[in-house]
Amino acid sequence: MASPNKRExxxxxxxxxxxxxxxxxxxxxxxxxxxxxxxxxxxxxxxNKEYMVNILFQxxxxxxxxxxxxxDLTATMNLxxxxxxxxxxxxxxxxxxxxQLNFFDTHCTGYYLDDKSKKLLGEYLDFLTSFIExxxxxxxxxxxxxxxxxxxxxxxFSHLFKLIHAGLIEESPHLLESLVDCCWxxxxxx
Amino acid sequence: MASPNKRExxxxxxxxxxxxxxxxxxxxxxxxxxxxxxxxxxxxxxxNKEYMVNILFQxxxxxxxxxxxxxDLTATMNLxxxxxxxxxxxxxxxxxxxxQLNFFDTHCTGYYLDDKSKKLLGEYLDFLTSFIExxxxxxxxxxxxxxxxxxxxxxxFSHLFKLIHAGLIEESPHLLESLVDCCWxxxxxx
Amino acid sequence: MASPNKRExxxxxxxxxxxxxxxxxxxxxxxxxxxxxxxxxxxxxxxNKEYMVNILFQxxxxxxxxxxxxxDLTATMNLxxxxxxxxxxxxxxxxxxxxQLNFFDTHCTGYYLDDKSKKLLGEYLDFLTSFIExxxxxxxxxxxxxxxxxxxxxxxFSHLFKLIHAGLIEESPHLLESLVDCCWxxxxxx
Amino acid sequence: MASPNKRExxxxxxxxxxxxxxxxxxxxxxxxxxxxxxxxxxxxxxxNKEYMVNILFQxxxxxxxxxxxxxDLTATMNLxxxxxxxxxxxxxxxxxxxxQLNFFDTHCTGYYLDDKSKKLLGEYLDFLTSFIExxxxxxxxxxxxxxxxxxxxxxxFSHLFKLIHAGLIEESPHLLESLVDCCWxxxxxx
DNA sequence: GATGAATGAGCATTCATTCAT
DNA sequence: AATGAATGAATGCTCATTCAT
Numbered sequence: 097m098a099s100p101n102k103r104e105x106x107x108x109x110x111x112x113x114x115x116x117x118x119x120x121x122x123x124x125x126x127x128x129x130x131x132x133x134x135x136x137x138x139x140x141x142x143x144n145k146e147y148m149v150n151i152l153f154q155x156x157x158x159x160x161x162x163x164x165x166x167x168d169l170t171a172t173m174n175l176x177x178x179x180x181x182x183x184x185x186x187x188x189x190x191x192x193x194x195x196q197l198n199f200f201d202t203h204c205t206g207y208y209l210d211d212k213s214k215k216l217l218g219e220y221l222d223f224l225t226s227f228i229e230x231x232x233x234x235x236x237x238x239x240x241x242x243x244x245x246x247x248x249x250x251x252x253f254s255h256l257f258k259l260i261h262a263g264l265i266e267e268s269p270h271l272l273e274s275l276v277d278c279c280w281x282x283x284x285x286x
Numbered sequence: 287m288a289s290p291n292k293r294e295x296x297x298x299x300x301x302x303x304x305x306x307x308x309x310x311x312x313x314x315x316x317x318x319x320x321x322x323x324x325x326x327x328x329x330x331x332x333x334n335k336e337y338m339v340n341i342l343f344q345x346x347x348x349x350x351x352x353x354x355x356x357x358d359l360t361a362t363m364n365l366x367x368x369x370x371x372x373x374x375x376x377x378x379x380x381x382x383x384x385x386q387l388n389f390f391d392t393h394c395t396g397y398y399l400d401d402k403s404k405k406l407l408g409e410y411l412d413f414l415t416s417f418i419e420x421x422x423x424x425x426x427x428x429x430x431x432x433x434x435x436x437x438x439x440x441x442x443f444s445h446l447f448k449l450i451h452a453g454l455i456e457e458s459p460h461l462l463e464s465l466v467d468c469c470w471x472x473x474x475x476x
Numbered sequence: 477m478a479s480p481n482k483r484e485x486x487x488x489x490x491x492x493x494x495x496x497x498x499x500x501x502x503x504x505x506x507x508x509x510x511x512x513x514x515x516x517x518x519x520x521x522x523x524n525k526e527y528m529v530n531i532l533f534q535x536x537x538x539x540x541x542x543x544x545x546x547x548d549l550t551a552t553m554n555l556x557x558x559x560x561x562x563x564x565x566x567x568x569x570x571x572x573x574x575x576q577l578n579f580f581d582t583h584c585t586g587y588y589l590d591d592k593s594k595k596l597l598g599e600y601l602d603f604l605t606s607f608i609e610x611x612x613x614x615x616x617x618x619x620x621x622x623x624x625x626x627x628x629x630x631x632x633f634s635h636l637f638k639l640i641h642a643g644l645i646e647e648s649p650h651l652l653e654s655l656v657d658c659c660w661x662x663x664x665x666x
Numbered sequence: 667m668a669s670p671n672k673r674e675x676x677x678x679x680x681x682x683x684x685x686x687x688x689x690x691x692x693x694x695x696x697x698x699x700x701x702x703x704x705x706x707x708x709x710x711x712x713x714n715k716e717y718m719v720n721i722l723f724q725x726x727x728x729x730x731x732x733x734x735x736x737x738d739l740t741a742t743m744n745l746x747x748x749x750x751x752x753x754x755x756x757x758x759x760x761x762x763x764x765x766q767l768n769f770f771d772t773h774c775t776g777y778y779l780d781d782k783s784k785k786l787l788g789e790y791l792d793f794l795t796s797f798i799e800x801x802x803x804x805x806x807x808x809x810x811x812x813x814x815x816x817x818x819x820x821x822x823f824s825h826l827f828k829l830i831h832a833g834l835i836e837e838s839p840h841l842l843e844s845l846v847d848c849c850w851x852x853x854x855x856x
Numbered sequence: 857g858a859t860g861a862a863t864g865a866g867c868a869t870t871c872a873t874t875c876a877t
Numbered sequence: 878a879a880t881g882a883a884t885g886a887a888t889g890c891t892c893a894t895t896c897a898t
Contacts, residue, residue, distance in 0.1 A: 102883090117397055120310035124868060134884040136870075145868065202392075205452065207307055240464050244446060244455050248468055251445025252438040259437050262395065266431070274430050278438055282472035292858090314893060324859040326895080335893065482862090497777055500690030504889060514863040519890065582772075585832065587687055620844050624826060624835050628848055631825025632818040639817050642775065646811070654810050658818055662852035672879090694872060704880040706874080715872065 103141045105131040107152055115198045119149055119206055146208050153203055153213045156196045161220045163189045175231045176280065182227070183276045186253060194261040201254050221246065237283050249279045293331045295321040297342055305388040309339055309396055336398050343393055343403045346386045351410045353379050365421045366470065372417070373466045376443060384451040391444050411436065418473075427473050439469045483521045485511040487532055495579045499529055499586055526588050533583055533593045536576045541600045543569045555611045556660065562607070563656045566633060574641040581634050601626065608663075617663050629659045673711045675701040677722055685768045689719055689776055716778050723773055723783045726766045731790045733759050745801045746850065752797070753846045756823060764831040771824050791816065798853075807853050819849045 109130035113122040124145060128135040142148040167185045169178045190197045203209070204217060224246050231237030237245065256275060259265040299320035303312040314335060318325040332338040357375045359368050380387045393399070394407060414436050421427030427435065446465060449455040479485050489510035493502040504525060508515040522528040547565045549558045570577045583589070584597060604626050611617030617625065636655060639645040679700035683692040694715060698705040712718040737755045739748050760767045773779070774787060794816050801807030807815065826845060829835040 118308045118310055120308055121397070123866085125866095135868090136885065137883055139869065140882065205448075207311070238464065238468070240461060241455060243449065244461055244465075247446045247449050247455065248442040248465070251441040251443070252472065253441070255441025255445070256434060256437045258395070259433065265434050265437065271430060271434055274428065275434075275438070278428075278472040281476065282442065282468040286471065313891085315891095318860095325893090326859055326861095327857085329894070330857070498688045498690055500688055501777070503887085505887095515889090516864065516891075517862055520861065525889065585828075587691070618844065618848075620841060621835060623829065624841055624845075627826045627829050627835065628822040628845070631821040631823070632852065633821070635821025635825070636814060636817045638775070639813065645814050645817065651810060651814055654808065655814075655818070658808070658852040661856065662822065662848040666851065693870085695870095698881095705872090706880055706882095707878085709873070710878070 102131070102133055102137060106133060106138055106141055106148075107155070110148060110152055111156075111195050111199050114149065114152070115195055115202060119203065119208055146210075149203065149206070149208055150210050150213050152199070153209065154216055156200050157213075157216050157220060159193070159196065160189060160200065161223065165223065175234055175236050176284070178227070179231070179280055180276055183249075183253075183279060187272055187275070190253075190257045191267075194257065197254065197257055198261055201258065231283075236285060238285055240283075245283050248282060252279055252282070292321070292323050292327060296323060296328055296331055296338075297345070300338060300342055301346070301385050301389050304339065304342070305385050305392060309335075309393065309398060336400075339393065339396070339398055340400045340403045342389070343399065344406055346390050347403075347406050347410060349383070349386065350379060350390065351413065355413065365424055365426050366474070368417070369421070369470055370466055373439075373443075373469060377462050377465070380443075380447045381457075384447065387444065387447055388451055391448065421473075426475060428475055430473075435473050438472060442469055442472070479512065482511070482513055482517060486513060486518055486521055486528075487535070490528060490532055491536070491575050491579050494529065494532070495575050495582060499525075499583065499588055526590075529583065529586070529588055530590050530593050532579070533589065534596055536580050537593075537596050537600060539573070539576060540569060540580065541603065545603065555614055555616050556664070558607070559611070559660055560656055563629075563633075563659060567652055567655070570633075570637045571647075574637065577634065577637055578641055581638065611663075616665060618665055620663075625663050628662055632659055632662070672701070672703055672707060676703060676708055676711055676718075677725070680718060680722055681726075681765050681769050684719065684722070685765050685772060689715075689773065689778060716780075719773065719776070719778055720780050720783050722769070723779065724786055726770050727783075727786050727790060729763070729766065730759060730770065731793065735793065745804055745806050746854070748797070749801070749850055750846055753819075753823075753849060757842055757845070760823075760827045761837075764827065767824065767827055768831055771828065801853075806855060808855055810853075815853050818852060822849055822852070 106127060109127050110122070113126055113130060116122075117126075124135055124138055128138055131138075138148075142151065164182060164185055167181050169181065173181075209217075221243070225242045228237060228242040228245050232239055232242070253275070256265065260267045265271075296317060299317045300312070303316055303320060306312075307316075314328055315325050318328055321328075328338070332341065354372060354375055357371050359371065363371075399407075411433065415432040418427060418432040418435050422429055422432070443465065446455065450457045455461075486507060489507050490502070493506055493510060496502075497506075504518055505515055508518055511518075518528075522531065544562060544565055547561050549561065553561075589597075601623070605622045608617060608622040608625050612619055612622070633655065636645065640647045645651075676697060679697050680692070683696055683700060686692075687696075694708055695705050698708055701708075708718070712721065734752060734755055737751050739751065743751075779787075791813065795812045798807060798812040798815050802809055802812070823845070826835065830837045835841075
């Protein structure tokens with residue numbers, strides 16, 4: 097009857113509520129109710145609400161970045177091939193865990209993020225940056241600041257998935273295939 | 287000494303605070319202090335906090351959409367020319383009123399938005415949609431759902447400006463010119 | 477209808493409740509109810525509960541020590557005369573403000589007292605000490621540590637008044653006159 | 667490894683914590699941690715927190731009063747000799763079990779004391795009273811209410827030991843011998 | 857019109873107590 | 878017998894809102 101893993105129940109509930117209503121718009125009683133635990137139980141697992149968002153943020157980010165780093169980029173591939181593999185991995189993640197993406201997106205600039213969360217975010221961006229730098233060096237990606245290029249691609253990607261997740265846009269294989277093309281066309285040298 | 291237009295002072299203060307801390311993370315006393323008015327004064331101008339976000343949202347959106355609709359698109363222009371004009375207008379708006387863009391972006395899916403706000407948002411999207419539809423008909427824009435195309439372009443644009451506004455990316459004329467190209471390349475037929 | 481001095485109402489209520497139930501046994505709602513104010517109102521006057529006890533403690537102690545320092549000790553008096561004047565002043569205070577004495581007595585070793593409260597307490601004890609020292613030098617008071625002598629006298633005095641205040645012992649002019657004698661006999665050289 | 671007597675461990679921990687922080691300032695988890703038992707274990711030995719203070723209070727008081735009643739007062743002694751024996755027994759107890767004295771002192775007026783605790787306290791006071799009455803009859807102790815005289819002596823004694831226990835006054839054989847004299851002088855007929 | 861003192865509902869958090877293991 | 882995870886009532890405190898000035 098009792099769930100064997102209350103910690104996960106709480107994090108799942110928090111993930112969805114934070115995504116829907118934001119950090120300050122979500123109350124501990126809301127999380128407790130959705131997780132089917134008493135309000136006090138939450139404090140057995142998380143020191144306080146702020147620690148909780150940060151842990152959730154870090155777990156989401158690690159999950160996402162590990163998924164990305166898992167992509168097998170062999171040396172013989174050209175950059176476009178690598179880009180497509182990475183981007184498709186991002187799509188795979190977004191389809192599998194839309195709430196995580198949404199949560200990450202809406203909380204990555206929160207005033208409540210602690211140093212560890214910010215550091216982790218920085219590290220992940222560095223990984224993406226180094227990929228883009230490689231493309232610029234080999235002359236296939238436009239010569240714009242790497243963070244700007246990442247921002248453009250990630251913005252397009254995440255905004256689209258936010259609307260898909262909200263049910264405002266219908267997902268289709270064709271759309272997702274085209275999305276990769278769109279993003280590649282946005283940054284490649286013509 | 288006293289500001290002649292307290293209503294505007296309040297809205298300006300709210301705009302910035304809502305952008306930085308979100309709706310629920312912003313308190314009426316915070317707004318009152320930043321606007322240099324008493325907390326009670328806010329209730330002379332706005333029925334309550336929820337009405338206030340909605341009015342602010344609607345004013346921002348109207349301001350934005352009027353700015354877009356003001357662009358003079360003469361019949362002789364081709365679609366790319368129109369796109370560039372519209373997009374550059376969006377950039378002009380973003381540079382002039384970065385807080386408004388940021389506020390709009392972070393609040394357009396808020397659970398507290400009322401019907402009027404949602405209706406206005408829909409109308410604005412329709413305007414953009416009809417533009418994209420035109421491009422698809424004339425065979426210069428890819429055959430993807432219009433709202434998806436808008437989402438891609440708007441996502442790229444707004445995410446970049448969010449980072450510029452946060453001081454994480456440096457704005458430059460070259461970057462902004464290239465941004466239009468990127469977005470056009472993302473959706474045009476190659 | 478509304479009391480003109482809510483701060484005093486709150487402090488009075490807190491004084492009595494803290495005396496009766498201790499710091500931790502007294503809740504903010506209890507204080508609010510007794511003071512006839514809303515619970516939130518208390519926080520307009522006191523940063524938090526801990527600040528409140530400390531302010532109350534300091535005000536009580538200042539009131540008490542000012543009352544003692546007000547006693548006119550002319551140079552021509554001998555030490556016994558001075559002792560009787562001071563002790564009677566203490567009794568006067570105890571009769572006028574029994575709750576203050578009781579509160580002071582039960583809270584002067586509280587773990588929640590801040591540095592300012594402790595400093596004030598130290599200064600007051602120094603005043604008493606210097607009086608006792610004078611008596612020891614002039615050979616009329618026993619040669620024991622001054623703080624021990626103070627403790628003996630104050631202990632006898634405060635314990636008796638605690639029971640009087642609790643209604644367990646009946647106060648009478650004769651008792652109070654005798655109390656001074658008892659205390660003087662306890663410390664004088666025979 | 668496990669203590670053979672958890673009940674005593676719990677009472678010892680509670681005694682010290684209640685003395686230092688008061689009844690309401692002490693939590694069950696605090697007691698459990700200090701006693702090296704699980705929080706739930708406490709409820710095997712004590713129905714609830716309130717029963718626990720009362721049992722502790724009663725055990726302390728019985729311990730104290732038995733120690734006092736154990737003093738061998740032979741019929742041939744005069745009252746002063748008896749007083750000195752009794753008082754020195756009190757000092758012996760205070761030196762051996764300072765926490766018990768301190769706990770007793772700070773909790774004997776607690777709102778949470780039940781009828782049994784109050785009855786026991788009354789009985790103990792009656793014992794002391796009858797001793798004082800004897801002295802008054804034989805004309806060596808002043809004619810003041812017995813409970814007042816007890817209060818004066820006990821107040822002086824307990825206050826001094828509170829400060830000794832707190833480390834604010836240094837204990838010395840001379841001080842303790844003098845203390846008896848002080849207290850006797852306070853109440854005897856001169 | 858403007859204020860900010862006052863309020864109490866509601867928040868994050870703690871803690872006495874229970875109970876499955 | 879002993880534990881500590883789980884609970885929810887109750888705490889200290891905040892804040893949207895009201896209203897007397």
